[in-house]
Amino acid sequence: MAHWLKIAFGTLVFALCATPLAIAQDKPLPDKPLPAEATWNTAHQKPPLTMAETRQFMKRLAQFVLDNHMKRAERSPQRGMIYEYLDVRRKGQSDQFVQGEALDTMHDGAWFAVSMAAAYHATGDNFYKELLTEWQLPFYCKMLNQSDQLFSVGRNDARPTAQPWDREHGLQEGEKGFVPYFWDDGGSVSLERRLDKNPQAIRPSLDNLVGKPNPQFLLDGYSQGSSNHLAQDLGAMLETSYLLLYRSPIEDDKRLATEVALAAKNLHECRLRHHGPIPMCVAPAAFAMANAELMKNVPNGSDPRLFTPSNHYTQAFIDFRPGQRYSSPGFADNEQYRYYAALGHNLLVKKDGTPPKPLAYSLIYDAYTERLFFDRYYDDARRSAGINRFDLYPLYAIDGQLEHLRSQRRGPSNRPVPAGSRLGPQNMVVCGWALQLLRKYPDILTEGMPEQPLPADVEATLTRELSGGLRTWEAIFDAYGYIPTSLHRGEPWDHFSDSGGYAHLINAAAQWILLQQGKADWEPSL
Numbered sequence: 232m233a234h235w236l237k238i239a240f241g242t243l244v245f246a247l248c249a250t251p252l253a254i255a256q257d258k259p260l261p262d263k264p265l266p267a268e269a270t271w272n273t274a275h276q277k278p279p280l281t282m283a284e285t286r287q288f289m290k291r292l293a294q295f296v297l298d299n300h301m302k303r304a305e306r307s308p309q310r311g312m313i314y315e316y317l318d319v320r321r322k323g324q325s326d327q328f329v330q331g332e333a334l335d336t337m338h339d340g341a342w343f344a345v346s347m348a349a350a351y352h353a354t355g356d357n358f359y360k361e362l363l364t365e366w367q368l369p370f371y372c373k374m375l376n377q378s379d380q381l382f383s384v385g386r387n388d389a390r391p392t393a394q395p396w397d398r399e400h401g402l403q404e405g406e407k408g409f410v411p412y413f414w415d416d417g418g419s420v421s422l423e424r425r426l427d428k429n430p431q432a433i434r435p436s437l438d439n440l441v442g443k444p445n446p447q448f449l450l451d452g453y454s455q456g457s458s459n460h461l462a463q464d465l466g467a468m469l470e471t472s473y474l475l476l477y478r479s480p481i482e483d484d485k486r487l488a489t490e491v492a493l494a495a496k497n498l499h500e501c502r503l504r505h506h507g508p509i510p511m512c513v514a515p516a517a518f519a520m521a522n523a524e525l526m527k528n529v530p531n532g533s534d535p536r537l538f539t540p541s542n543h544y545t546q547a548f549i550d551f552r553p554g555q556r557y558s559s560p561g562f563a564d565n566e567q568y569r570y571y572a573a574l575g576h577n578l579l580v581k582k583d584g585t586p587p588k589p590l591a592y593s594l595i596y597d598a599y600t601e602r603l604f605f606d607r608y609y610d611d612a613r614r615s616a617g618i619n620r621f622d623l624y625p626l627y628a629i630d631g632q633l634e635h636l637r638s639q640r641r642g643p644s645n646r647p648v649p650a651g652s653r654l655g656p657q658n659m660v661v662c663g664w665a666l667q668l669l670r671k672y673p674d675i676l677t678e679g680m681p682e683q684p685l686p687a688d689v690e691a692t693l694t695r696e697l698s699g700g701l702r703t704w705e706a707i708f709d710a711y712g713y714i715p716t717s718l719h720r721g722e723p724w725d726h727f728s729d730s731g732g733y734a735h736l737i738n739a740a741a742q743w744i745l746l747q748q749g750k751a752d753w754e755p756s757l
Contacts, residue, residue, distance in 0.1 A: 265711070265719070265725055266707075266710035266711055268718070268719070270706065270710045271615070271703060271706035271707045271709075271710055272612075272615045272703075273615075274615070274699075274702040274703050274705065274706035275615055275616035275617065275695070275699030275700065275702045275703045276699075276702075277702050279694075279698035279699075279701075279702070279743075280698065280701050280702065280705070280740075280743070282744055282747050282748075285701065285740050285743055285744055285747075286354060286356075286740075286744070288701065288705050288708075288736075288740060289350055289354070289737050289740045289741070290356075290358070291708070292708070292714070292733045292736055292737050292740075293346075293347070293350065293358070293359065293362065293733070293737055295713065295714075295728075295733065296313060296343060296730055296733050296734075297362060299317055299322070299713075299728065300313045300314050300317055300328075300728070300730045300733075301313050301314075301366060302314065302418060303366070304418075307416055307418070308373075308381075308414075308416060309370065309414060309415060309416060309418070310366070310369075310370060311365075311366035311367050311368075311369055311370030311371075312337075312340060312370050312414075312415075313339060313340035313343050313367070313730050314328040314329075314330065314418075314419060314730065315329075315330060315331075315334075315336045315337075315338075315339045315340075315729070315730055315731065316328065316329040316330070316422075316716065316727040316728070316729060316730075317329075317713070317727065317728040317730075318723065318726055318727055318728075319712070319713055319726055319727075319728055320726050325447060325449070326419075326420045326425075326447045326448075326449070328418060328419035328420070329419060329420055329421075329422050329425070329723075329727065330413045330415065330419045330420070330421065330422060330450055331412070331413075331421075331422045331423065332412060332413060332421055332422070332423050332424075332432060332433050332434055332436065332450075332454060333412055333423075333433060333434050333454070333456060334412065334422075335412065335458060335460055335461040335464070336412050336413045337410050337411070337412065337413070337414075337461055337465075338460070338461050338464040338465075338731070339729070339730040339731040339734060340367060340370075340371070340730065341371070341461075341464040341465050341467065341468040342464060342467070342468070342731055342734040342735065342738075343367070343730055343731075343733065343734040343737075344363055344367045344368065344371070344468040344471070344472060345467050345468050345471050345734065345738060346733075346734040346735070346737040346738040346741070347359045347360070347362050347363035347367070347737075348363060348471040348472055348474070348475045349471070349737070349738045349741040349742070349752065350737050350738075350740075350741045351363070351475060351756070352475070352741065352745075352752070352756045353740075353741035353742075353744040353745050353748075353750075354741070354744065360475070363472060363475075364476070364483075364484070364487055368472055368487060368490070368491060369487075371410070371465065371468065371469075371494065372487075372490040372491060372493075372494045374409070374410045374411075374414070375407065375408050375409075375410060375465070375493075375494035375497050375498055376407060376490065376493055376494055376497060377407070378406060378407050378408060378409040378410070378497075378501075379405045379406055379407050381414075381453075382402055382409060382411060382414075382437075382453055382455070383402075383404060383437070384401075384402050384403075384404050384435070384455050385404070386437055387435045387436070387437070387455065388431070388432055388436060388437055388438035388441040388452070389431060389432040389433065389434055389435045389436055389438075390429060390431035390432060390433065393431075393432065393433060393434050393435060394434065395435060396434065396435055396455060396456045398505060398506075399458065399459055399505050399506055400456040400457060400458055400505075401435070401455060401456060401505075402455040402456070402457070403504060403505075406501055406504065407497040407500070407501065408494075408496075408497030408498045408499070408500055408501030408502070409457055409501050410457055410461060410462075410465060410498075411436075411453045411454040411455065411456065411457055412454035412456050412457060412458075412461070413436075413450055413453065413454050414452075414453040414454070415450045415451060415452070415453075416439075416451055417439075417440070417449045417450070417451040418449075418450075419449070419450050420447055420448045420449055420450065421433075421448045421449075421450050424448035425447075425448045430445050430448065432452075434454065434455075434456055435454075435455045435456065436452055436453060436454045436455050436456070437452040437453055437455070438450075438451065438452040439451040439452045440452070457505075459502065459505070459506050459509060460564070462498060462501070462502050462509065462511075462512050463509060463511040463512060463564070463568050464564070465498055465512075466495070466498060466509075466511040466512045466514065466515050466568075466571070466572075467511060467567060467568070467571045469491055469494055469495040469498065469515040469519075470495070470514055470515035470518065470571055470574070470575050471571070472491050473488060473491045473492060473495065473515060473518065473519050474578075474756065475756055476488035476491065477492075477519070491519070492519035492520065495515035495516040495518075495519045496516045496519070496520065498512050498515075498516065499512045499513055499515075499516035499517075500516075508528040510528065510529040510530060510568070510572040511568040511571060511572045513525060513526070513528045513529050513572075514526070514529045514571065514572040514574075514575030514576060515575060517529065517575065517576075517579065518575040518578060518579045521579065523579060523580060526575070526576050526579050526580060529572050529573070529575065529576045530569070530572065530573060530576070531573050531576040531577055531580065531587065531590075532569070532573035532576075532577070532586050532587045532589060532590025532591075533587040533588075533589055533590070534589055535589055536589070537589035537590055537592060537593040538588075538589050538592050538593075538678060538679055538680060539679075539680045540592070540593045540596040540597065540600075540679075540680065542560075542565075542596070542597050542600060542601060543557070543558070543559060543560045543601060543604065544600035544601060544603055544604065545600070547559070547604070547628040547631070548603075548628065548631050549631075551628070551629075551630065551631055553630055554629065554630065555629065556627045556628070556629050556634075557627065557628045557629070558625045558626070558627055559604035559605070559620055559625065559626040559627070559628070560601055560604070560654060561620070561622035561623070561625070561653070561654060562622060562653055562654055562657060563597070563601060563654060563657040563658045563660070563661050564657070566594060566597050566598070566601075566658075566661045567657070567660070567661070569590065569593070569594070570586065570590070570594060570661075570664060573586060573587075573590050574586075574753055584753035584754070585671065585751075585753055586664075586668060586753065588672055588675060588678065591668040591671070591672055591675060592675055592676075592678060592679050594661060594664055594665055594668060595665040595668055595669065595675065595676070595685070595689065595693075596679065596680075596685060597661060598658060598661040598662045598664070598665040598693055598696075599665070599685055599689055599692060599693060601654075601658055601661075602614075602619060602655075602658060602696060604619075604620070604626060604628070604633075605618070605619045605620055605626070605650075607633055607636075608620075608626060608633055608636055608637050608648060609637050610636040610637055610638050611636075611637050611638040612637065615699075615703045616695050616696050616698075616699030616700045616702070616703055617655045617656060617659055617696060617697075617699060617700020617701065617702075617703040617704055618650045618655045618700075618703060618718075619650060619651070619654040619655035619658065620648055620649070620650060620651060620654060621648070621649040621650060621651030621716070621717040621718070621720050621724070622651050622653050622654060623651075623717075623720075623724070624648055624649050624651075624717070624720060626648050646719060646721075647719070649717045649718055649719050649720035649721075649724075650717065650718040650719070651716060651717045651718070651720075651729075651732075652704075652714050652715060652716055652717070652718075652729050652731070652732025652735075652736075653716075653729070653731050653732060653735065655700065655704075656700065656704060656732055656735035656736045656739055657735040658696070659696060659697050659700045659701070659735070659736070659739035659742075660735055660738045660739045660742055662693045662694075662696045662697040662700075662739075662742075663697050663739060663741075663742020663743060663745070663746060663752070664742065664752055665693050666690065666693050666694060666697065666742075666746055667742070667745065667746060667750075667751040667752060668751075669689070669690055669693075670746075670749075670751075671751065676689060697739060697742070697743055697746075698743060700739065701736070701739065701740060701743060704732075704736050713728035714728060714729055714732040714733050714736065715727065715728065715729065715732075716728075716729035716731075716732065
């Protein structure tokens with residue numbers, strides 16, 4: 232795996248290792264039972280959603296986020312921010328929104344912005360464009376273009392035992408392009424402080440409530456940390472937003488496109504200071520500046536080595552080292568980074584965003600194989616389409632075998648490895664691209680790795696994963712009334728509505744619509 236593809240995973244490990252309290256231990260579920268798996272695990276057997284049904288499902292998801300996750304107070308400096316977690320048990324209360332102090336809290340909003348661009352591309356519905364341009368982009372552009380004025384390291388209110396930020400994560404005084412892990416004015420509570428009952432921040436940050444009574448552990452201030460992982464999510468947001476806006480004849484769109492271009496430049500320069508060139512941060516900046524020389528730092532997807540994929544599946548079950556533990560994926564971020572970075576490169580250099588065959592093959596291979604961890608785990612039942620593991624609950628393999636199977640319950644609760652709303656829906660997006668690519672390159676499967684060829688059922692399997700997955704998550708949404716961050720993990724995760732889940736599902740639905748229209752994601756927008 233190329234070094235830049237390891238950035239996101241390494242950052243996530245850093246955050247989780249630095250904040251062990253962010254992962255709650257198994258606890259009994261509350262007296263009020265949550266929906267049983269049986270209420271949604273056969274939904275994928277229904278006929279695929281029609282285009283009209285898909286549009287309706289997308290709109291329901293987006294409207295829920297607008298109504299329940301977005302900060303719309305006109306006078307708030309965070310106007311347009313989407314909160315990552317809504318604790319549905321506390322809905323309407325002052326502590327309904329929950330943020331992790333050293334988790335990539337701002338990334339769900341970035342992915343939601345990506346999904347708004349995709350939804351507008353697929354449907355032409357101005358509802359999605361306006362949600363993006365009137366709310367989200369002004370908020371993110373404010374941070375990226377004014378972080379030198381908004382954030383400072385001049386004061387640190389963290390607890391005395393707090394670890395300092397390293398070069399990758401720590402805010403540098405006076406820099407633009409920095410988006411902190413969290414920034415709020417008392418509208419949310421700290422996940423970590425609510426768990427350990429310590430009123431002080433867990434990592435270097437500014438806390439306007441320090442020394443004041445704060446029994447709810449409200450967040451009023453900002454983190455002085457960020458990450459390469461979050462930066463790449465921001466890069467995907469900036470690129471897709473700029474592509475939607477930069478050719479628009481509307482004056483407001485042109486002005487916003489200029490702000491987005493500046494934000495992309497600032498993000499890239501920020502990451503240079505903290506790490507070095509990162510393709511998913513370089514691509515939007517290079518495209519917006521029409522800088523072909525800078526774009527040379529971005530792979531265009533034509534490397535023939537991509538015909539011999541290396542991913543979580545190959546590393547754990549094919550090319551494993553004896554005795555070494557391998558984790559199943561928690562996200563499908565790397566596939567999306569590769570796709571969007573190459574899209575920016577090819578649109579600038581070739582004026583054609585079509586993924587080259589090597590990249591196309593690797594995306595098809597990843598979409599097909601990344602789900603196989605959970606398929607192998609489900610030894611006593613069939614995994615529902617679109618379902619994969621909860622990202623904060625890893626599943627490991629060693630010597631080519633999973634450490635345990637679903638029939639072998641683990642943990643004090645004796646429950647299976649929980650599913651989550653990120654990886655499954657995110658891989659559904661990649662399945663949509665893969666199906667579009669199979670249509671573009673009908674003979675591509677014969678060009679891949681000969682020692683591990685993809686089977687003949689690739690197209691049918693990808694279709695089931697995407698179309699059946701939309702049915703599965705529609706049923707979950709109906710059963711829960713929200714998209715939970717986990718399914719049967721326990722406290723508090725099953726009760727958190729997760730804006731990232733909505734984002735990836737909306738994008739997946741957009742890819743399904745494009746497929747039905749005979750179009751592709753990389754083609755020019757409406």
